[in-house]
Amino acid sequence: MKPHTSAQEKAQVEKLSRPLIEKVAIIGAGLGGLAVAVALRKLGCDVQVYEKALLFRPVGGGLGLLPNGLNFLDAIEPGIVETIKTLGSEVRTTVLKNTQGETIRTNPGSRFQDKYGQSLITVWWWRLQQILASKLPSESIHLNHRCIGFEQNDRCVSIYFENGEQISAELLIGADGINSAIREALIGDGKPRYLGSMSWRSVINCNQEVLNPGELGFVKGNQEFMYLLNVGDGYISWLYRKLLQDCTLSQNMALVKSKVLEQLADWGESLRSLVEKTPESQIWETPICDRLPLNSWSQGRVTLLGDAAHPMAPALGQGANSTFEDAYELALCCSQASSIQEALATYSQRRIPRTQLIQTRSALGEMRYYTTNTEADDQQMQEQSQMSSEEFENWVFNYKPYRNLI
Numbered sequence: 001m002k003p004h005t006s007a008q009e010k011a012q013v014e015k016l017s018r019p020l021i022e023k024v025a026i027i028g029a030g031l032g033g034l035a036v037a038v039a040l041r042k043l044g045c046d047v048q049v050y051e052k053a054l055l056f057r058p059v060g061g062g063l064g065l066l067p068n069g070l071n072f073l074d075a076i077e078p079g080i081v082e083t084i085k086t087l088g089s090e091v092r093t094t095v096l097k098n099t100q101g102e103t104i105r106t107n108p109g110s111r112f113q114d115k116y117g118q119s120l121i122t123v124w125w126w127r128l129q130q131i132l133a134s135k136l137p138s139e140s141i142h143l144n145h146r147c148i149g150f151e152q153n154d155r156c157v158s159i160y161f162e163n164g165e166q167i168s169a170e171l172l173i174g175a176d177g178i179n180s181a182i183r184e185a186l187i188g189d190g191k192p193r194y195l196g197s198m199s200w201r202s203v204i205n206c207n208q209e210v211l212n213p214g215e216l217g218f219v220k221g222n223q224e225f226m227y228l229l230n231v232g233d234g235y236i237s238w239l240y241r242k243l244l245q246d247c248t249l250s251q252n253m254a255l256v257k258s259k260v261l262e263q264l265a266d267w268g269e270s271l272r273s274l275v276e277k278t279p280e281s282q283i284w285e286t287p288i289c290d291r292l293p294l295n296s297w298s299q300g301r302v303t304l305l306g307d308a309a310h311p312m313a314p315a316l317g318q319g320a321n322s323t324f325e326d327a328y329e330l331a332l333c334c335s336q337a338s339s340i341q342e343a344l345a346t347y348s349q350r351r352i353p354r355t356q357l358i359q360t361r362s363a364l365g366e367m368r369y370y371t372t373n374t375e376a377d378d379q380q381m382q383e384q385s386q387m388s389s390e391e392f393e394n395w396v397f398n399y400k401p402y403r404n405l406i
Contacts, residue, residue: 019044020334020343025159025169026050027147027182031125032306032323033175034132039076039331041136042405048169049136050161052146052176056133060125061201061284062229062237064091064216067118067397069321072328075401077135081118084131088123089230092214099221100268101210109216116397122216124203124231128320147181150302157301171340172302173330178289180308186299192289194247195313195366199286200260201239203231206277210270211236219271223370224263226271238274240264243370247287253280288313290363293356298344305330310355315365318358318396326351328401335405354399361392 024040026033029051037047065073065084074081091109098104112120133141146162150172157172174182178192210228211217217228223243231237242263250256257280264272275283291311297304306323330347337343387395 020337021045021171021340023169024048024171024173025157025167026173026175027159028174028176028180028306028308029053029056029129029133029141029143030175030177030306031128031132031320032308032327033173034129034136035073035076035324035327036173036175036305036330037140038132038135039327039405040334042076043331043335045334047136047140048167049141050145050147050159050167051141051143052162054144056126056129056143058124058126058203059284060129060203061239062122062203062227062231063125063128063320064229064317065121065123065128066317066321067112067116068399069324070118070121071400072321072324075404076324076328076331078404078406080131080135081121084121084123084128085119086232087127087131088121088232089214091120091122091216091230093212093216095211095215095217097210097217097219099219099266099271101219101270102268109214112397120216122229122231122237124235124237125320126203127232147176149185150182152300152302154300170301171334173305174302174308175305177307178291178311180304182302183304183308186302186304187294189291189294192291192311195288195290195363196243196245197241197288197313197366197370198244198247199239199241199288199314200256200283201237201286202275202278202283203235203237204274204278204282205233205235206274208236208270208274208277210274219267221267225369228274236274238278240275241288241369249285249287253283256280256283256285259285288366290359293352293359295352297348297352301340303330303344303347309351310359312355312359312362313366314362315369316358316362316396318362322355322358325354325399328405331405332402358396 024045024047026049029049037049040047070081094107094109096105148160148162150159156168159167174180219226227239229237260275290313297309305326329350333343333347
């Protein structure tokens with residue numbers, strides 16, 4: 001005879017089986033917003049992502065996925081790293097070139113795998129966005145939704161959009177980038193800080209001889225440099241940066257391309273040709289900016305993630321990688337806490353000290369690109385964090401998730 005289960009006991013079982021947060025709204029369908037959406041859905045949350053863009057377009061440059069970011073991605077979605085390897089490129093060799101395109105030095109790219117158990121993978125930002133989006137139901141991603149504000153009480157958050165829509169959620173996550181509308185409403189710390197470095201980047205599919213498959217190239221000029229990344233399927237990403245006091249953007253796309261070619265006037269043809277072959281509409285001009293670290297990311301039922309929380313210079317390649325740490329840690333905190341307030345407090349305690357240090361080192365690292373006194377730069381970076389470059393690298397890359405979310 002089966003034991004009798006009372007209505008009260010049934011209600012208790014149902015309560016325990018429900019997630020802490022049933023309805024979550026995420027502003028921003030970039031890498032961080034999509035990653036945390038995938039993570040929270042694993043906990044049974046109803047997650048809706050709202051993105052201001054009208055459609056997903058093939059935008060962005062190439063980026064490097066490093067051991068810490070890959071470990072956390074795999075903890076969120078087991079098997080996703082193998083998918084990224086298939087659609088991106090595992091770096092087998094790093095190549096230093098001069099501005100004429102001549103190779104100065106090559107180094108094996110296997111040190112990440114050998115030392116930290118994960119390869120360095122280069123991938124197109126847009127392609128990674130599509131991989132993450134494919135892990136979500138299409139109806140949970142809402143394009144053409146620009147957030148213009150929110151209000152909250154002790155029960156829910158009301159979120160307002162430019163198109164007139166209003167929705168309600170138990171938790172609001174601002175994953176809307178360095179110019180985050182959620183951060184501005186929450187913190188109100190104004191515009192980002194320009195770091196004195198301008199960036200131009202693109203991804204193209206063309207016949208080129210400057211970079212072989214499996215290579216990552218770096219070209220050092222006079223207060224300027226270029227990265228060359230294989231990002232899979234025959235595509236190559238070029239990223240050019242230059243030390244400039246003036247961060248004024250070009251008035252149109254044609255002027256963007258002509259500005260880059262003018263700056264590369266003395267560079268070799270193999271490098272200049274990459275820019276010449278790039279359609280002017282596909283070159284993205286961006287000032288390199290960050291913000292000063294915050295001591296708090298959350299208020300009530302609202303929190304920040306990724307570039308909205310800790311925008312950093314790209315010098316150390318930790319923007320996306322640290323964002324994947326955020327996504328995992330926020331979901332884990334939500335799975336272990338007894339209240340939203342406890343979850344967000346623990347999330348901040350776990351993430352802010354780490355990202356503060358990475359933000360500070362990244363800003364110093366950006367300026368290091370443009371100087372020749374690397375010994376003095378290393379000394380300054382060590383003084384800032386009480387860690388040598390090697391100790392800092394080990395601290396960053398050896399950071400691992402507690403367990404898989406499922």
